[in-house]
Amino acid sequence: MKTKVFYIEDEPNLGKITYDTLKLQGFEVVWETDGGKVMDHFDAFMPDLCVLDIMLPNVDGLSLCQQIKSRYPALPIIFLTAKTDTDDLVKGFEAGGTDYMRKPFSIQELIVRIKNQLTIHQVQATVSNNDNEEVIIGEYKYLPKRYELIAPSGTINLSSREGELLQMMAGKGSQIIERKDILMKIWGDDSFFNSRNLDVYVKKLRNYFSEDENIEIQTLRGKGYLFLVRA
Structure with a gap:
């Protein structure tokens, strides 16, 4: 069974490259560009992990992360940020993020982090x-x-x-x-x-x-x- 990744990113070029690469790597991917539309089809897809941009139209990534974690508290969420301030990273973790990557990022590193988060999720359940x-x-x-x-x-x-x-x-x-x-x-x-x-x-x-x-x-x-x- 393929790992399901819900990818939320509003930058079209980055989004398309990341979406295509994740699909080629064997992931089942849903890509959404509008933060306000994510929860409409979240339950139907039931992802194993989310990759979530902080800066999104209509509903920002931090608010969206809180909504997701309130319904699925154990779901791993990797948040993407162009910001370098430590306070912003803390806010991301407080909202429920479990890892982060700063833009620009390597697609190869993102894939490694996705696999790592799934392993950590298994460790959490076990420990x-x-x-x-x-x-x-x-x-x-x-x-x-x-x-x-x-x-x-x-x-x-x-x-x-x-x-x-x-x-x-x-x-x-x-x-x-x-x-x-x-x-x-x-x-x-x-x-x-x-x-x-x-x-x-x-x-x-x-x-x-x-x-x-x-x-x-x-x-x-x-x-x-x-x-x-x-x-």
């Missing part, structure tokens, strides 16, 4: 289920029941708190996870002392995943974290 025996995260394997993280160089035995933090972060995939949410769920309150503890545990996880350069725990100051696994 959220505590009964699973094994979770693949990049070059690592995680065994939730044993709190064991198997790195290329050997096995790392996690503490229960490290395991909980990893499951919260990996379960969110490329979505912002708020510091306060982590503190309240794992420590029970968001005191200054516990907040400093969280910083220590995040540093530990970064060190554990240092053998795979495609895994990144990104800090968004004043917000929280992104757990990114790139292809």
